[in-house]
Amino acid sequence: MPGNALPMTGRTGRINGGMPGGPADGAALAGRPRVNDTITIADGPKPIMANEKPWGGRFTESTDAFVEAFTASVGFDRRLYRHDIQGSIAHATMLAHVGVLTTKECDAIVQGLKEIEAEIDAGQFAWSTQLEDVHMNIEARLTARLGETGKKLHTGRSRNDQVATDLRLYLRDGIDAVCAELGRLQQGLLQVAEREAETLMPGFTHLQVAQPVTFGHHLLAWFEMLVRDAARLRDCRRRVNVLPLGAAALAGTSFPIDRAYTAKLLGFEAVAENSLDAVSDRDFAIEFAAAAALIMMHLSRMAEELVLWSSSQFGFIELPDAFCTGSSIMPQKKNPDVPELVRGKCGRVYGHLLALLTLMKAQPLAYNKDNQEDKEPVFDALDTVLACLRAFADMVPALRVQRDAMARAARRGFSTATDLADYLVRKGLPFRDAHEVVGKAVRAGLDSGRDLAQMPLAELRGFSPLIGED
């Protein structure tokens, strides 16, 4: 088969591994999937023999029941079903395009897959642990419906490039959803910032009153964090949006596939250049988790301030009732649960980032079963960041701002001391001397329990005659 000797790289070409000995992924076309056509795919008491499984040809004993459950991923990867079907439809369409499938076969497969999707949507699909994962569950169902034709779908493909494709499609949608929620939160922040553009509040460093700022300015600081978070996601999306199909198990395929065509059907911007890399690396998922961790870090900072500000000690804001809960014992309590939970959920997303980094660390090429462990961290990171963004996007526009309390606080704590020093500099005093003068005035104020604004002009002039009416 001369096709096998094709080089591995090439922008849109095949990424065959150059293996001399035939198709890399076990010639599925030659009738391999051995799922019994009449098998009912449910977790029934009757185990299916290993040699009845899609990969069962070389096996003589059935899988140990615990091992079957231990190695199965269908319990969580069934979430990929829409993207799995989307990828399979594109793959079958491409196979027909290059003449590996007939149009009739392709039409039957596409139709069958759409019907399976409808079954799953309707909750009428019987998932089977014995069929291991989402890919084999769907393929077995297709074969149960179509017979021989269903067995042809996996031609020129392996679960290794299939799962990498599914995860990329899934994550691409996930990133778009996160970007949409981020945008909604940003809109909310802009809206409140505009409304509170003149609202004075104390600005803090070291959580000590520093200088007055406006509440609008503070909210726009949050906004800027999210601008960078969104840019990071867009950047990550470009590297997610690459087609692994064609890599097959690890070394490409001998079939004359058209990867550029499949990529176009699926909206991928590029095709993976190296088959070993395409099936093995999950750096794109790690990048997403890192971007998600940074979003959570930013949300946790906002959360912390919201919790502080809604306390009676600060009293800067009131959270909407709909976002708080009470206490079963203390009648006066209104707890800022939503920001607290967001702050708390930050930890699990950091955890997922570390889990994925560790999962990938020191993995030899190419695909290893370790990578099955990539899904739950990705799913939970997505769920968490989406839920937290949603909660904040809904809550922020409903914040009640206590302008008077903020303004009063802005006047306390000597927050205008720097302005007074700058005033003296403008009157000709060197800044260090001005700093000293105001420091002494602050000391006197502290000793007598008064802020600078409460001290009479005559008294202030005692610290420097440069202080005037203005």
Ligand code: ARG
């Ligand atoms: N369930 C597997 C995963 O999530 C699919 C790929 C399995 N490939 C294999 N060679 N066993 O990674």
